[in-house]
Amino acid sequence: MSDVPTGLPDASPEVRSAFERLLLGLADTKRILGIRYSDWLLGAPSIEAGIAASSMAQDEWGHARLLYATLRDFGEDPELLEHDRPASEYASWDPLDEPFANWASVTAGMTVVDGALALALEAVLEGEYEPLRGRLEKMLGEEEFHRSLAHAWFNRLARSQGEGRERLREAVEAVLPATLRCMAPDDRSHRRLAETGLTLPAAELRTRLARLLNPLLAPLDLSVSAVQTEVPEGWDGTRGRGPGHPAEEAVERARGDLNRALFVE
Numbered sequence: 248m249s250d251v252p253t254g255l256p257d258a259s260p261e262v263r264s265a266f267e268r269l270l271l272g273l274a275d276t277k278r279i280l281g282i283r284y285s286d287w288l289l290g291a292p293s294i295e296a297g298i299a300a301s302s303m304a305q306d307e308w309g310h311a312r313l314l315y316a317t318l319r320d321f322g323e324d325p326e327l328l329e330h331d332r333p334a335s336e337y338a339s340w341d342p343l344d345e346p347f348a349n350w351a352s353v354t355a356g357m358t359v360v361d362g363a364l365a366l367a368l369e370a371v372l373e374g375e376y377e378p379l380r381g382r383l384e385k386m387l388g389e390e391e392f393h394r395s396l397a398h399a400w401f402n403r404l405a406r407s408q409g410e411g412r413e414r415l416r417e418a419v420e421a422v423l424p425a426t427l428r429c430m431a432p433d434d435r436s437h438r439r440l441a442e443t444g445l446t447l448p449a450a451e452l453r454t455r456l457a458r459l460l461n462p463l464l465a466p467l468d469l470s471v472s473a474v475q476t477e478v479p480e481g482w483d484g485t486r487g488r489g490p491g492h493p494a495e496e497a498v499e500r501a502r503g504d505l506n507r508a509l510f511v512e
Contacts, residue, residue: 252320252321252378253320253377253378254375254378255376255445256375256376256444256445257443257445262439262440262445263321265436265439265440266309266440266445267318267321267323267392268322268338268347268436268485268487269371269440269446269487270314270317270318270321270371270488271314271318271328271338272338272339272429272486272487272488273314273364273367273368273371274310274311274315274318274328275311275337275338275339276338276339276340276343276360276364276429277307277308277310277311277314277364278311278329278339278354278501279306279337279339279343279459279493279497279498279501280307280339280343280360280361280364281303281304281305281306281307281308281311281480281501282304282497282500282501283343283347283353283356283497284300284301284303284304284307284344284353285300285301285304285306285349287300287347287350287353288300288304290350291353292350293453296350296400299396300353302392303357303361303392303393303396304403306389306390306392306393310389311329312325312329312384313382313385313386314382315328315329316352317378317379317382317508320361320378324341325457329502330354330502330503331502332498333494333495333498334494334495334497334498334504335490335492336486336492337486337492337493337498338486338487338488339488339492339493340360340364340425340426340429340430340488341425341426341428341429341489341491342356342359342360342421342422342425342426343356343360343493344491344492344493344494345494346497348418349414349418350400350412351404351411351415351417351418352356352418352421354397354400354404354415354417354418355401355418355419355421355422356418356422357393357396357400357401358397358398358400358401358419358463359407359419359422359423359426359460360422361393361394361397362456362459362460363426363427363429363430363456364390364430364488365387365390365393365394366430366452366455366456367430367446367447367452368383368386368387368390368460369383369387369455370446370447370451370452371383371445371446371458372384372387373447374445374446374447375443375444375445376445381476382465383465389435390492398463401415401463402463405464405466405467406466410465412467413464415467416467416469419464419467419469420469423469423471423474424475424476425489427456427471427474427476427489428476428478428479428482428489429487429489430452430456430487431449431450431452431453431454431456431476432449432478432482432487433449433476433478434478434482434484434487436482436484436487437449437487445473452453453471453476456471457470457471457472474509
């Protein structure tokens with residue numbers, strides 16, 4: 248651990264560790280989300296959708312790198328964070344542990360997981376850690392494209408008849424509870440960050456996600472407010488997520504293992 252990063256409103260080890268964990272979780276989640284989007288470059292329902300998936304993947308990897316770089320201020324080595332950790336140490340959100348099964352799952356991921364990630368970033372932007380402001384503003388500007396594309400596909404599937412609508416409903420039900428818990432865990436670590444002004448309280452984050460998603464979810468007879476969000480048994484407080492981790496194959500791709508030997512400065 249290095250000296251306390253300039254700009255932290257509370258220099259206590261507890262707050263410092265909690266904020267570092269929050270940033271690492273956001274970085275890891277964006278990195279794995281980029282991998283999940285990249286899977287659909289060729290499998291999307293249209294060429295345009297595949298190009299959009301590729302663009303979003305690149306955005307997420309770029310955002311992850313910016314967040315990893317920020318952790319240098321906390322005494323971490325961004326190169327090690329990106330390329331030398333096993334899957335078991337990843338703090339990415341639970342819903343991304345497995346690949347998206349179909350385009351309805353991609354749409355649910357874009358809308359629910361990516362949307363919640365953006366809200367989590369907004370909460371940090373509204374907080375009192377000044378060194379991140381410029382980077383977060385850039386990320387959130389790029390997230391507007393993700394949101395517009397996600398909502399367009401979500402409305403298209405949610406208002407359709409038959410298989411697409413049912414698959415979307417199943418995909419949302421599968422990712423929404425865990426996304427809520429990871430975005431806004433009601434645990435001591437998150438409460439301490441909110442008290443210090445480094446993020447928003449869990450209840451406020453959930454309210455904002457409900458405001459964002461409930462109009463979209465209404466045709467599916469779903470609601471953010473109806474989701475139970477208690478921290479489950481097996482909750483990993485160190486990583487800020489439930490038990491488990493992404494598959495080693497996904498993390499190998501994220502680390503770039505297959506091509507590391509070809510890397511040239």
